[in-house]
Amino acid sequence: MSLLKLEEIAMWFGGVAALKNFNLEVAPGEIVGLIGPNGAGKTTVFNVITGVYKPTRGRVFFMDREITGLRPDLIAKAGIARTFQNIRLFKGLSVLENVLIAHHLHLKANYLEAILKLPGYRKEERRMREQSLALLERVGLANLRDEPASSLPYGLQRRLEIARALATNPKLLLLDEPAAGMNPKEADDLTEFIAQIREEFALSILLIEHHMNVVLNISERIYVLDYGMMIASGRPEEIQNNQRVIEAYLGVNEDVED
Amino acid sequence: MVTQKKRNRILTVIAILFLVAFIGFAENNLDLYIVRILNVCAIYAILGMSMNLINGFTGLFSLGHAGFMAVGAYTTALLTIPPAVKKQIFYLAPLIEPLDRINLPFPLALLVGGILAALVGALIAAPTLRLKGDYLAIATLGFAEIIRVVFTNTQTITNGALGLKGIPALTNLWWSFGTAAFTLLVLLSLINSSYGRALKAIREDEIAAESMGINLAKHKTLSFVIGAFFAGIGGGLLGNLLGTIDPKMFSFTFTFNILLIIVLGGMGSLTGSIISAFIVTIANEYLRFLDERINLGFFVIEGKVGMRSVVFSALLMFVVLFYRHGLMGSKEFSWDRFLAGTGQLYQRTLGRLIRRPRKGGYAG
Numbered sequence: 123m124s125l126l127k128l129e130e131i132a133m134w135f136g137g138v139a140a141l142k143n144f145n146l147e148v149a150p151g152e153i154v155g156l157i158g159p160n161g162a163g164k165t166t167v168f169n170v171i172t173g174v175y176k177p178t179r180g181r182v183f184f185m186d187r188e189i190t191g192l193r194p195d196l197i198a199k200a201g202i203a204r205t206f207q208n209i210r211l212f213k214g215l216s217v218l219e220n221v222l223i224a225h226h227l228h229l230k231a232n233y234l235e236a237i238l239k240l241p242g243y244r245k246e247e248r249r250m251r252e253q254s255l256a257l258l259e260r261v262g263l264a265n266l267r268d269e270p271a272s273s274l275p276y277g278l279q280r281r282l283e284i285a286r287a288l289a290t291n292p293k294l295l296l297l298d299e300p301a302a303g304m305n306p307k308e309a310d311d312l313t314e315f316i317a318q319i320r321e322e323f324a325l326s327i328l329l330i331e332h333h334m335n336v337v338l339n340i341s342e343r344i345y346v347l348d349y350g351m352m353i354a355s356g357r358p359e360e361i362q363n364n365q366r367v368i369e370a371y372l373g374v375n376e377d378v379e380d
Numbered sequence: 381m382v383t384q385k386k387r388n389r390i391l392t393v394i395a396i397l398f399l400v401a402f403i404g405f406a407e408n409n410l411d412l413y414i415v416r417i418l419n420v421c422a423i424y425a426i427l428g429m430s431m432n433l434i435n436g437f438t439g440l441f442s443l444g445h446a447g448f449m450a451v452g453a454y455t456t457a458l459l460t461i462p463p464a465v466k467k468q469i470f471y472l473a474p475l476i477e478p479l480d481r482i483n484l485p486f487p488l489a490l491l492v493g494g495i496l497a498a499l500v501g502a503l504i505a506a507p508t509l510r511l512k513g514d515y516l517a518i519a520t521l522g523f524a525e526i527i528r529v530v531f532t533n534t535q536t537i538t539n540g541a542l543g544l545k546g547i548p549a550l551t552n553l554w555w556s557f558g559t560a561a562f563t564l565l566v567l568l569s570l571i572n573s574s575y576g577r578a579l580k581a582i583r584e585d586e587i588a589a590e591s592m593g594i595n596l597a598k599h600k601t602l603s604f605v606i607g608a609f610f611a612g613i614g615g616g617l618l619g620n621l622l623g624t625i626d627p628k629m630f631s632f633t634f635t636f637n638i639l640l641i642i643v644l645g646g647m648g649s650l651t652g653s654i655i656s657a658f659i660v661t662i663a664n665e666y667l668r669f670l671d672e673r674i675n676l677g678f679f680v681i682e683g684k685v686g687m688r689s690v691v692f693s694a695l696l697m698f699v700v701l702f703y704r705h706g707l708m709g710s711k712e713f714s715w716d717r718f719l720a721g722t723g724q725l726y727q728r729t730l731g732r733l734i735r736r737p738r739k740g741g742y743a744g
Contacts, residue, residue, distance in 0.1 A: 172591055198593035212584035214710065215577075223581045226574050227593025233602055236573035237566055247574060290593055 123186070125150045125326050126171070126202075126294055131180035133166055133350075140166040141177070141350045148294065153320060153327045155341030155358075157334075159370060162347040164330045165207055168296050171328075172204050173197045184294070199227050203292035205283045207299050207330075213272035217263055217282055218254060220271050224289035225250040254289060260322075261285045261315075277308055281315070288319065294326045295319075301333040309333050313340050338362065346370065388715040403553045415553060416621070421661045422556035423617050426563045428641040428653035430610035435639075436647035436710075437571055438603040439583030441517045443635050444504055445611055447524030450531060450630035451500050452493035452612025453619035454538055457547045458482075459489035460620060465546040472542065473535045486550040490559075490616045497612020498605045500527070505604035509597050512586075521632065532627040543626025544619070551621035559617060560654070563610050567650055568712070570606065579603055583648075633689075640696050644706050652708030660692075667691060 126148040133141040140163045148154050156164050169175045171182060176191035183189065189197055203224075212220050229236075229250075231243035258264040261281055266274065271282060280300055287295055297316070301309040313336050320327055331337045337344060338358045346354040346361060348370040354361055361367055406415060427449065434442045458466075458479055466475050474480065484492065508519045531538045538544070570576050578599050581589040590596050619625045637660070645656030670687040673680065699706060711717070 174587070174591075193595075194590040195593045195595045198591055204591055206588065210585050210588035212581050212588065214584055215580060219577055219580070222574070223577050223589070223594070224592045226578045226581075229574050231574075233570070233573075233575045236575050237569045239569060239573075243573070250574065286592065 123150070124148060124183075125152075125185060126328070127183040128167070128171070129181045129183070131167075131170055131177045131182070133163070133170060133175060134178045139350050141170070144180070144347075144350070144352055146345055146352075148326050148328055150293075150326055151320070151324070152343065153316070153329065153341050155337040155344040156328060156330045156347065157332070157337055157344060157361075158347035163350040164347055165298060166350075167347070168204060168298055168328075168330065171197075171296065172202060195227070198290055198292075201291070201293040202296065203287035203290045203294070204296035205280075205287055205298055205300060207302065209279050209283055211271040211279055211283055211286070214270060216268050217271055217274070218251075218258065218267040220282060220286050221254040221257055221289045222250055224286045225254065227290060257285055257289055261288075276303060280304075280312075284315075284319070288323060292323075292325065294328065297327060297329045297331075299330050299332060301331055301336045304333070306335070309336050312336065316340055384716070391715050399557070403557055407553045417661060417665055418553060419551060419556045419621050420618075421658045422553070422560040423551075423614050423621065424638070424641060424657035424661050425560045425654040426556075426610055426614035426617070427638045428645065428657045429560075429563050429567055429650050430607045430614065431638045432642045432645075432647065432650060432653045433567055433571070433579075433610075434603050434607040436642055436649070436653075437576065437583060438579045438600060440600060440603065441513055442520040442604070442607075443517050443632070443639070444520035444524040445607075445638050446630040446632065446634040447504075447520075447527035448497040448501060448608040448611035449615030449618070449634065450524075450527055450627070451497040451608075452490075452615030453625050453630070454531065454544070454615075455493035455496050455612070456486075456489045456616030457544045457619040457625060458537075459484040459492060460486055460548055460550060461544065461546060462548070469542070469545050470536075470539055472540070475539075476536045479537065486555070486620070490613050493616040494609045494613040497615070498609035501604040501608025501611075502601060504608075505601040509600050521635075524630070524632070524635065528627045528630055531630075538627070541627060543624055543629075545624045547620050547623050547625065549620065549623055551617045556617055556621070559613060563613075564650055564654065567606075567610075571650070575599070575602065580648075637692075640692060642706075643696060644699055646706035646708035646710060648710030649706070649708035649712055651713035652706060652711075655713075656707055664688065664692075 124147040126146070128144060128146040131141050131144040132139065144167065146167070156167060158164055166175065170177045173189070173192050173194040173196070181188055181190045184197075184200055184202060187200070189200060192200075212223060215223070229246055231240070231246055235243045255264065255267070258267055261284070263278065263282055263285065266278070271279065274282060284297070284300065300316070301312050304312060316327065316329070317340060319325060329337065329341065341358055343356065344358055344361045345352055346364070346367050353366045353370055354364045356364070406418060427445065431445050434440050459482060462483060463481055466480050504520060504523045508516055508523070511519055532541050534540070571579070578589070578594045581592065581594060582596060582599060586596065641656045641660050642653050644660065645652030645654070667688050670691060671683055671685050673683040
């Protein structure tokens with residue numbers, strides 16, 4: 123059984139095909155890498171999964187339920203959370219508020235109960251706070267909880283974005299270049315962090331990443347995209363030696379061709 | 381910390397008691413002119429807070445506020461004007477059944493006005509939700525104008541361009557300040573709740589908010605509906621304070637005045653809107669001399685009606701250019717900051733006179 127399944131996805135923007143006949147599967151508990159040169163369509167895959175784009179053709183299944191073209195908030199509710207390539211925190215709000223907001227989708231009390239602060243809502247609010255603080259404690263941001271998110275250094279903003287995604291209580295986490303702009307040491311820490319949260323939160327993870335060390339170390343399977351087409355998939359060591367992948371990344375030496 | 385909390389609570393209680401005592405005194409002893417200005421201050425505070433919910437907290441640049449106020453003002457007025465008076469003012473065409481007979485008590489009429497304005501808010505929210513920024517501003521502005529034009533032409537309900545006269549003067553300081561306090565309480569409770577955080581998330585980053593599971597349409601509508609509700613109530617209070625209303629009153633200029641208040645007070649600060657509503661309203665009265673002939677002795681400035689608006693527009697430009705956060709930014713009033721602030725003020729002014737400045741001067 124697969125947790126996430128993309129079936130023959132095509133995504134056209136006017137005359138440009140960002141994705142062509144793309145298939146992907148993520149099994150429960152798996153960490154899957156998605157790599158490819160710039161403009162290959164990796165983020166488009168994320169946007170199709172999370173409902174930001176409705177694919178031109180093809181279907182998306184999550185836990186055996188079709189979610190193609192569903193609204194992003196409903197997909198988040200179904201259990202898919204994401205981070206963004208260019209960090210999208212709620213900048214003016216505090217670190218704690220950022221995480222609290224991610225709990226909002228599970229809130230049962232309606233707005234009148236919230237305004238009147240009825241016992242049911244109070245209880246939920248207390249639980250949200252406890253869980254948020256515990257999560258911040260876990261990711262090492264508890265001492266910064268009242269700081270505005272924008273004041274955090276870059277690496278911690280990335281971490282907060284992951285924490286915020288975790289707070290929605292997802293089954294599948296989509297990470298869009300989490301190690302972008304990190305030095306090798308920071309990237310190693312992140313790799314370890316991702317492996318840990320997978321265990322602790324019983325997650326599946328789909329990961330876009332350019333840092334080859336991170337992808338090769340952590341992924342159980344890797345998909346390689348180029349010009350919207352999947353050119354290879356398999357275990358990290360298979361991908362490393364795949365001729366087409368090397369060509370896509372390094373270019374083809376014309377003299378040797380034929 | 382506990383003592384600080386207790387101190388703040390005591391200060392709040394004292395402030396409320398002081399306010400209640402002041403209203404009791406003002407209602408009976410102060411000049412009618414001043415009472416009227418205070419009423420307008422409180423009503424503008426309500427309008428400012430309600431517009432701030434939509435524009436400042438949810439980040440929706442809506443310019444439809446005058447429309448919501450018009451709905452509230454007309455509804456409340458029509459429900460409170462005595463039937464005999466209605467017969468007199470609707471001389472071009474009679475008021476339709478059963479409105480000509482209905483006469484509700486003031487609070488109930490206000491509530492109906494608020495609810496109708498909220499319905500209009502929901503109606504406007506539905507088609508304009510997809511729009512952002514300038515487009516939303518234009519669409520909501522258009523809606524407010526539509527309401528105004530409809531009110532000008534529905535002779536048998538609104539008395540058209542003649543407007544409504546003889547609205548009973550039911551608004552007093554208790555009603556206006558009481559409603560302002562109620563508005564503050566409800567909106568504070570809302571913005572500090574999980575729903576309020578969701579609204580702020582939409583303001584900060586719509587795409588991120590949606591991918592965190594926040595239903596944009598539902599929450600934006602919530603903001604519009606609650607904002608319109610209080611705008612309607614504010615409009616109702618205003619109509620029953622002024623005694624006459626007509627469609628011209630609710631033109632874009634009115635929305636602009638409220639916009640000035642929330643920008644000056646700080647987008648995203650309810651208490652900022654209250655403070656700024658008082659400043660703007662009172663300044664509006666004190667600056668009346670600008671519209672009149674000013675004799676400087678050596679030079680005479682001929683009075684031009686509308687000079688005040690020029691001054692206010694210039695003020696708004698100044699705030700937007702150099703002081704974008706307004707008086708309060710997105711912070712709310714707190715005793716801690718207030719006491720710290722007055723402490724600093726004391727040190728900078730009185731303290732300076734009492735103690736000789738230290739060598740090297742003051743750093744702060």
